[in-house]
Amino acid sequence: MTLKTTEAERLLTTRFGEPVKAPTDYVVGFRTGTGKVLAMHRQASETRIWFQPPAPPSLIGVKLLAEPNNGNSNINGPLLPLTRSDTLRAEIDSVAALQRFIDWYGGGLAPETAASPTLRPFDFKAVFARFQSLVTERSGHPFETFEDGLAASWENYKPLLRDHALTLMRADTWDETSIGSGIILQHVIDAIEIQKDSRTNLTNNLLFWQNRYGHANREHRILLEALHTSRQRQEVEALLFGLYRGDADDAAIFDRLAGMGGKYTLIAYLFFLKNMDRYMPIQPTGFDRAFDMMGIEFSTLRKCSWGNYSTYLAILDSLRPLIAQEAKLASVQLVDSHSFVWILASLLKREAAGQLTVSSDKPSDGRVLGSRERSIIAMRGSVENTVKGSNGQVVERLVKNKELRMSLYELEVTIARLLDIQNNCCALTGIHFQFHGGEADQNLLPSLDRIDSNGHYEVGNLQVVCQFINFWKSDGDNEMFAQLLMLVRGQEAI
Template sequence: MHDSDPFPNISLRSFFGFSPEEDGYIGWTKEANRKHVMDKVAPGDLMMIYGAGSGSTSSSDVLKVLGFLQIDPTPIRDIDKSSVRGLERKHQNGWADKWTYALPVRRAWRVTQAVRLDRVASETYQPEKGRAIAAWSPQISANDKERALGLRVTEVSVFGEPPLVGGLVDQPLRNAFRSSVDSELGSIRFEASFARFQSLIAAFDQPFTGFDEGLIAAWESYKPRVREVALTRLGADSWTQDHVGSGGIVAKVIDAIEIQATHGDLTNNMVFWQNRFGHANREHRALIEAAATGTGLKTIEELLFQLYRTGRDEGEIFDELSEATGAKYPLMAYLFFLKDMDRFMPIQPTGFDRVFAEIGLGFRTLRSCNWENYNQFNGILDALRDPIAKQAKLAYVRLIDAHSLMWLFATLLRKEAKGDLAKGEKADARYLGAREKSIAEIKYSVGKTVFNSNGQVVPTTVKNKELHLSDTELDKLIRDILKIQEDRCAITGLPLQFRGTQTDDNMLPSLDRIDSNGHYALGNLQIVCRFINFWKQASDDGDFRRLVGVLRAQQSDNILPL
């Protein structure tokens, strides 16, 4: 692949047939012809194979596009990657001395639709130059390449390569390289990369143990919840074709981007939309300008409508919408993340390019806002799920989990490069994990309650709602209670949720005085769900538990739902 174009170049070549399952190479009869091709191709480039116009080609294949081969510009002999059957066929047809100067084929796709070569490579193919094409394998033009990417293909096995597992089935060629990352990842040692990640996170906070606690929960768990807010604001299910061009669709999309929390951490930082550094630097500026001036509004709204409300090819929508909105990769990735969180992830190119380089991948996303690149980006994250699960000893890793871990890795690499970790910087209260954030929140709440009741922190009882514990003692007690209660509400037994990963604020932990007339002291504290503390207030603990028991008994008798 080439830095300027994330999708490989495609050259043209004629064959008598297409059988990569038996012949894992592409050959030339003259060594000079092979050298000519080697000098102009890069590893991973493609050859578009069509049926040669001769009697040795099946009549149904003549001048038809047969398939694509991904080649490696490493010189070999034909016998190095040919099956016994393939060699026998050459001998039977008198071709033993032909196409012996070869290059290995790594992957192959057979075209699943009948299409003539002149309909695809109309600019590159010239009938009178058939022999020259066979010898020199010219690179097809940009327009021909675009048409080739739209051909539907199915991946097939290549002789001499590892057995094909899965593979692309009857999809446009432009999707083919989404699954190519498996081979790229197979060449890296993720075990070493994960150990490096653990060393960085341990220097800053605590080692990674899972996605629902620690630093990764504190920093990364907000994304699905931001998405829920965005989808509510977007309201795409109510859009109709009549809305296109009205400005209403763009207004809803802007609203789904500009999510700013008044409290907590539900702020959208997946797109740089704030006006802190001037309007020109806002990644959704094209939407704002279209809404304000009407310029390009109908085009943008039509594409947004197609994205969320139709089954039009996603790749075509991505590239057209990218062009219409200024090729802002974070914006495009966010819009697709809203469409389908199981397939599409947000992106910040600089950070991900940093971490991909760290783990040994040459893949780059910077200044590559196009469908092929975005497909491969998501494919890499998808392929990392199993290695992450294996190294972290986790049963299951979602696509968004892989995204979160790699982004945290990238952030820690940046801190290391800046020298922050060498200076001994540690995670402060802002960076604590979900459980730690809840403990800090409980301690703050106790201090606020004591202060508002005109109490004070004292070693002996003198006033109502007093705190009889030092900060260290209170911290230890909260942790001990959570451990004893096994992270469940002391009164209801319901599982507690922790700040930053909660789905219901009522299930957050709250420190409760068993005797409401007593103080915040050892032996008088338990942890309950927030809503239980609100309901209980100054009630007698025993009587409140009795009432909860009555409700539970009625529920078990199917008298009252609880």
């Protein structure tokens, strides 16, 4: 079997977009989403690909050649890495084989051969016990099924949201003449920007689409911008048509959207809408938190590719029988496995933030007093050390004199009062603090800040902010810093 170079070039263009440099009569080359390059001789009778090391695993239809024969003068410019002595070359015998090869080369993984990180049943017993403990502490009831209790309350909206999104998308009304018109894009945007109203009780929180913190943070911005750019609109709508109405290769569409700057959360959501039995949404930070707790050595943050997404889905799928066994359920769907991991990630975050336990008089307030107290003591100690080391001495620069104008006990009382007034949130950003504990994010720990950096530690000149905010603000002017934060949010300062 022989794969024609014209067919191969078409597939490579679909997957990676425009060539990395203007093609010559003899060579065309592409750059992957991970920055590697590959090239092909356009005049050859069979498809042979030059690529950078390492060598691929054994892939059906992919034959590694003994010599790269990479002395072609057309391998230049961005393709220069392929002139190195360690360059490899492979012969590809079919479209399916080329897809397997670029799945591996473009995403660093060949789904047919790579083993996904998984948990042994013995390991999962401890994970499930931890999950049960967190669910019980949060809700007062242990997990039993995905149809009731906390799991249902938090997660049963996903199939309903998907159904509503598909209704808004109206993919059954699309035809090829719509490609490039903006109609397809607008329908897809409508299927993303779902906000609870009088007709539905659904809000799409599977990706951040609101303009609350500026356009740059909207995870579907690539779609919004494509509406106003003719060439990009044509390409994106062709990809969307292929995803929902055509027979295009899912892997190629995924990696092309990623190569165009599509966010991982956006692309995963689009695939979730296509097929809920195969694809799931993703929130990299949260899922990575859960995977780390489970001992699964795999991460998704800043690794948007078909290979990474395939592994993520394989992990969720591998958890299904383990969840069913421990929870004594007859069956667990892929969406249930997704819910399990997301609930675990969310509860771990709440625990780290001191918001896991629900108080009797304030259901939404889940502060864990022990971790909060430890944070207060840590802030007191930090102030002590700062005051001791800042008596106006000159080291490499003049260190401002900072005095503590209250007792240490009064300082603790003041910090606790400030936390109460601020509702356990950063005074400058509104971000909920995480309190000292094993899984707390150091950047989100509370830190005592002097409002006037030239002043002292005294009542009226103190506020509690996130640790990273205190670092950013440094000795800067408080009002000016607050104004800059408002600008970052896209709001005018009051």
